[in-house]
Amino acid sequence: xxxxxxxxGPLSVPEGAIVSLNCTYSNSAFQYFMWYRQYSRKxxxxxxxxxxxGNKEDGRFTAQVDKSSKYISxxxxxxxxxxxxxxxxxxxxxxxxxxFGTGTQLKVxx
Amino acid sequence: GAVxxxxxxxxxxxxxxxxxxxxxxxxxxxxxxxxxxxxPKQSLMLxxxxxxxxxxxxxxxxxxxxxxxxxxxxxxxxLTVTSAHPEDSSFxxxxxxxxxxxxxxxxxxxxxxxxx
Numbered sequence: 001x002x003x004x005x006x007x008x009g010p011l012s013v014p015e016g017a018i019v020s021l022n023c024t025y026s027n028s029a030f031q032y033f034m035w036y037r038q039y040s041r042k043x044x045x046x047x048x049x050x051x052x053x054g055n056k057e058d059g060r061f062t063a064q065v066d067k068s069s070k071y072i073s074x075x076x077x078x079x080x081x082x083x084x085x086x087x088x089x090x091x092x093x094x095x096x097x098x099x100f101g102t103g104t105q106l107k108v109x110x
Numbered sequence: 111g112a113v114x115x116x117x118x119x120x121x122x123x124x125x126x127x128x129x130x131x132x133x134x135x136x137x138x139x140x141x142x143x144x145x146x147x148x149x150p151k152q153s154l155m156l157x158x159x160x161x162x163x164x165x166x167x168x169x170x171x172x173x174x175x176x177x178x179x180x181x182x183x184x185x186x187x188x189l190t191v192t193s194a195h196p197e198d199s200s201f202x203x204x205x206x207x208x209x210x211x212x213x214x215x216x217x218x219x220x221x222x223x224x225x226x
Contacts, residue, residue: 043203043217102153
């Protein structure tokens with residue numbers, strides 16, 4: 001079992017839709033949770049970074065962590081074609097190493 | 111925001127030759143840099159962690175003699191793929207972390223290596 005599981009998609013939504021991206025993790029030592037956005041042939045870009053259970057909002061993006069069920073989510077409101085990318089969740093226990101999910105490919109269509 | 115510059119963005123080389131990829135932190139001191147490899151539609155696979163001035167720590171299964179990592183300064187780390195073979199063709203990405211910062215906020219733009 002991978003430590004971080006993520007549905008690879010692809011996920012296709014119409015412009016303006018609310019997008020829900022999800023990951024599960026198995027390592028109880030994970031305390032920090034990140035979401036990265038990666039455009040094709042580019043390096044990942046950090047979108048959101050959370051520590052505790054609950055919600056964290058930044059503009060159209062909301063990250064949600066439920067440590068009791070080991071479930072992390074990213075919501076994108078009013079999705080735009082420019083949001084089309086691969087979204088990677090990642091977790092760490094506070095040491096050096098990040099563990100990434102496989103990424104979910106998102107396409108927002110006009 | 112902070113920028114990590116990776117060069118080259120793409121390279122084609124012949125089998126048996128060596129290729130060097132540079133990763134620079136442009137406006138902060140990167141005490142730790144990470145090198146990843148990514149296959150199409152797959153996640154980032156950590157290859158090694160390098161700390162400035164010390165030897166890199168390689169992940170299990172990564173050949174340290176094939177993937178030479180040097181982190182000679184707080185702003186520069188290099189990955190050299192030695193005696194490259196077609197199976198080394200991949201997307202290589204570096205990331206950098208400043209001291210006392212918990213996670214990797216800054217990734218390079220990646221290098222697509224094709225070995226022919």
